[in-house]
Amino acid sequence: MTGRVGSRAAGLALGFVADRLLGDPRRWHPVAGFGTLAGHLEKRTYAAGRAPGVAHVALLVGSTAALGLMAERVTRRSPVAHAAATAAATWAVLGGRSLVREGDVISGQLSSGDLAAARLRLRNLVGRDTTRLDPDGIARACVESVAENTSDAVVAPLLWGGALGVPGLLAYRAVNTLDAMVGHRTPRYREFGWAAARLDDVANWVPARFAAGAALTSAALDGDSVAVSRARDAIRHDAPAHPSPNGGVVEAAFAGVLGVTLGGTNVYEGRAEDRGSLGAGPSPAAYDIGRANRLSRRVGTLSLLGAMALAAARSRGAAAAAGPGGSPGP
Incomplete structure (x- = not known):
């Protein structure tokens, strides 16, 4: 244990800071390597x-x-090594x-008005067809991606790390x-990708x-009760129309806090999909992408605090279960 919060919580914090400062590893990214392996196995x-x-x-x-369980067991007796392993894994994911x-x-x-470049760059974030999107469509797609990926790429890994290391x-x-690789509703993956999509849900x-x-807490900390009310209404009334049981909730919250309308019809490989209407404001503009980014950072920070609290609670529970002189489990 490293103080009250434990080596797991310390490692989560270090990995979070590394991601904030450094971003993804430039070369030999473990997630990219996993994707390559999964593609070969497929x-x-x-x-x-x-x-x-x-x-x-x-x-x-x-x-x-x-592999993760092995790392936990190898570093169990050294709080510094355990924190380092947790930090490395957190940064990687x-x-x-x-x-x-x-x-x-x-x-x-x-x-700057460079729509061609924006459409091309947007492909890094979304799976929809971007070739015909106008400026509002590009901004909407970007804000939606920031919202959903804040949950998928920041909040979820932190919470799972806090719970299970x-x-x-x-x-x-x-x-x-x-899920990103095979969890699609295409003829090839409709059945084969079912397990990946459901497990991701x-x-x-x-x-x-x-x-x-x-996101609501962030608005409340700013004293913006109107944004909190908008977000609650969007989550309650609009999110159920979204085809994703999770993406709709997050996008609705961001739409309400930002005061914009998200959702609508997207085209995926020639197939149109109606994602409902989330929020009650105007369509997002370029300026709103920066606002979404700021909200994303705050949601990430609050999630780190939640994950650290979860890790500390798990550490205390493991220590209590081990009893006097015992050794807590992974």
């Missing part, structure tokens, strides 16, 4: 049907969690700095990456609602 495991998809996900997520950086670049391109960090990122259910609550 060539052997793919078959039309849910059972092969379940096996694909179980093998990759299970082995990743086992978080994507907050990169998300905000992409938003800043797109905002600048929109402000390195295994939670790595396993969550494996689940989320597999489960893994993000609590984090998405925590993220929404953190």
Whole structure:
């Protein structure tokens, strides 16, 4: 244990700061390596049907969690080593700095009128067709991505890390990456990707609602009761129309706090999808991307505090369970 908060909480904080200061590793990114491995494995495991998809996900997520469990056990007796391992894993799986950086670049391109560059850059964040988006459509897509990815790439890994340590960090990122790779409603992945998509929904259910609550808390700390009321109304009335049980909640919260309208019809590989209407304000503009980024940073900070509190509670619970002279579990 490192003081009252424990080495797990200290490692989460260090990894969070590393992401804020450094962003993603420039080379040899572990998540990219996992994606490459998953792509190679898919060539052997793919078959039309849910059972092969379940096996694909179980093998990759299970082995990743086992790697994290091994790291926990190897470093268990050294608080410094355990904090370092947790920090490295946290830095590897978080994507907050990169998300905000992409938003800043797109905002600048929109402000300078370079729509072609903004449409191209937006592909780093969204899966929808960007070729025909106007400035408002680009800004809306960017704000929606900032909102949803704040939950997926910052809040969720922190909370899973607080609850389960390195295994939670790595396993969550494996689940989320597999969902991005195969969890699509296309003919190829409709059945094979079912397990990845459903597991991602489960893994993000609590984090998405925590993220929404953190967005409301941020507005409340600013004394903006109108924004809090707007966000509550959007979550309650608008989020259920969104096809994602988690993305709609987070996007509705951001829409309400920012005072903009998100959602609408998006095109994915020639297929139109109505995502409902979230919020009651004007369409986002380039300026609102910066506001979304600032909200994202605050939600991330509040989530770190929540994850550290969770880690501290888990550490105290493990120590109490071990008893006098015992050794707490991973």
